[in-house]
Amino acid sequence: MLAVLQRVSEARAIVDGETIGEVGHGLLALVCAERGDTPAEADKLLAKLLKLRIFTDDAGKMNRSVQDVEGGLLIVSQFTLAADTSGGNRPSFTNAADPHTGQALYAHFVARARAAHSLVQTGRFAADMKVQLINDGPVTVPLRIAPPA
Incomplete structure (x- = not known):
């Protein structure tokens, strides 16, 4: 599974003009399930x-986690993180999990996040969303947990 984490002062996911998920200080997690991913990869990604x-x-050092600072967590599904641009100018998304598997892994990830963390908000799987954020730092970190070969 893949994620792009952005440390934020605030972030929100909007569908059809309505804010459906919103956090203040915390993380925006853009999450993507890839082919071959299982709940085990989702669990490892969440733990990380x-x-x-x-x-x-x-002291001003990056030394605390989102849990340490009791920050919010906005989880947004984004299959385009699996884009393959090696074959030309139009991305291929064949590395992304199929929609059924992707939705199941996203739901698993969110359920586990809610069990482990006090403030979790979400986007809506497969919706056309607008995501607004104020990146704090800026700090943006990619994460990948690959399935066993």
Whole structure:
């Protein structure tokens, strides 16, 4: 599974003009399931995301996790993270999980996140969303948990 994490001052997901998920200080997690991914990869990705030390401590060093700072977590599904641009100018998304599997893994990821973290908001799977954010830092970190070969 793939994720792009952005440390944010605020972020929101909007569908048809309505805000459906919103957080203040915390993380925006753009998440993508790839072919071959299972709940095990989702669990590993979530564990890494929750413990990743990208928030500053009192000394100004990135030494705290989203859990340490009790930050919000906005999880948005984004299959385009699996884009393959090696074959030309039009991306291929064949590396992304099929929609049924992607939705199941996204739902699993969100359920586990809600069980492990106090403030979790989401986008809507497969919806045409507008995502607004104020990137804090800016800090943007890609994560990948590959399925076993």
